[in-house]
Amino acid sequence: xxxxxxxxxxxxxxxxxxxxxxxxxxxxxxxxxxxxxxxxxxxxxxxxxxxxxxxxxxxxxxxxxxxxxxxxxxxxxxxxxxxxxxxxxxxxxxxxxxxxxxxxxxxxxx
DNA sequence: CCCGTGACTTCCG
DNA sequence: ACGGAAGCCACGG
Numbered sequence: 001x002x003x004x005x006x007x008x009x010x011x012x013x014x015x016x017x018x019x020x021x022x023x024x025x026x027x028x029x030x031x032x033x034x035x036x037x038x039x040x041x042x043x044x045x046x047x048x049x050x051x052x053x054x055x056x057x058x059x060x061x062x063x064x065x066x067x068x069x070x071x072x073x074x075x076x077x078x079x080x081x082x083x084x085x086x087x088x089x090x091x092x093x094x095x096x097x098x099x100x101x102x103x104x105x106x107x108x109x110x
Numbered sequence: 111c112c113c114g115t116g117a118c119t120t121c122c123g
Numbered sequence: 124a125c126g127g128a129a130g131c132c133a134c135g136g
Binding site for chain 2: 125126127128129130131132133134135136
Binding site for chain 3: 008009031036038039040041042045046049
């Protein structure tokens with residue numbers, strides 16, 4: 001296999017789509033799963049490109065603290081929280097409650 | 111080709 | 124424990 005960097009974006013998008021409903025994951029976890037553990041920011045960049053794809057649940061991706069760091073990039077500040085809460089994820093102060101319980105690790109569960 | 115930016119993460123003081 | 128700074132990779136200009 002010779003994955004191009006373009007595929008990296010595609011990989012991130014694919015993983016994001018695979019996130020189970022009611023679960024969340026972190027940029028670092030995705031980066032680690034893709035073998036780019038040092039490139040968590042690139043994952044965020046990939047999500048930025050994914051912003052145009054409505055089939056990608058970017059709201060299920062948060063930073064490693066469970067904070068909705070990317071909510072500013074959504075249409076509305078509350079949208080991300082609303083989406084997560086509607087899926088059964090409790091949010092408080094831009095943070096996922098019981099984060100480790102809803103955390104989805106692609107390296108172990110995928 | 112060089113510089114700046116970004117939805118992160120980790121280390122040092 | 125808290126805050127600031129650096130490191131990291133990819134993309135656009």
